[in-house]
Amino acid sequence: MRPAMHRVVVLALPGVVPFELGIPGKAFGLARGPDGERLYEVLTCTPDGRPVRTxxxxxxxxxxxxxxxxxxxxxxxxxxxxxxxxxDPLPEPVAAALGRVRPGTRLVSICTASFVLAAAGLLDDRPATTHWAYAERFRGLYPRTALDRDVLYVDDGDVLTSAGAAAGMDLCLHLIRRDHGSEIANQVARLCVVPPWRDGGQAQYIARPVPDATGNDTAAARAWALRRLHRPIRLGELAAQAGMSVRTFSRRFLAETGQTPGQWLTAQRLELARRLLESSDLPVDRVAEQAGFGSASSLRQHLAAAIGVSPAAYRRTFQGRTAG
Known part of the structure; x- marks a missing residue:
């Protein structure tokens, strides 16, 4: 017998944003197992079952x-x-609805819904994020939450929060990847015509004055680098691809991606290594070589720093879930 489907319940409150409300149903509804079976059941509710104004x-x-x-x-x-x-404050029907959560339930907020979890005390002493435009208001109201406004989502195990709008899709894909591996998550992303993951975080979407407006950007240099992750890439080479000085390129790169070129390259190499660990049987030293880390020990150090596990443990977790 197949195990029961994982049930996802989406709570819609007065003033709900329709775009984000539809993301969980679309993402989880498209997730299918090896035999085409649905992996999630998605139900939508309101506190009293009545329609809500969006x-x-x-x-x-x-x-x-x-x-x-x-x-x-x-x-x-x-x-x-x-x-x-x-x-301001949390309405009694909303508090009562959250009071129905049973122990062990995974809690997720999209965008400004982090205010709801925080108002209920569910984000006390936890890391979280919200839409960058509301970050200062959030910090003022909920100082016990360790807010990071620069990321697309925060995974704190049983409580996860996302930034605004499309970051809800990033978080849903992350949950599918965490539950069932990258192959299924990537298939959902393809069906939704969205990238399986996005570079950088919210920092790249925060409006900032640009020192010089030449019409150039770093996208071409990033695309060039992605084709060469297996070999060393120097900062001067990246700047040359963008037709900029190293100083200008570094400044522009940070403004566009929210990361330094070195941070971005390491993140891309880690993502490639994770994909290879999930989808291939290559030895760890070959994975490290293809991802540009040079040695298995370097890959182990970077992966442990990023997600706290070894390449072998990561492979066992994700290949086991994908196969199962």
Missing amino acids: GEDFSIAVEHDASVIATADTLIVAPVDDPARVT
């Missing part, structure tokens, strides 16, 4: 009230157009 010019009707939250394996709180609608 942040746009229409309302949304749902099939369920908050009682389904007690059956959730993962609860996702969808964002609202103005956090003050549901957090």
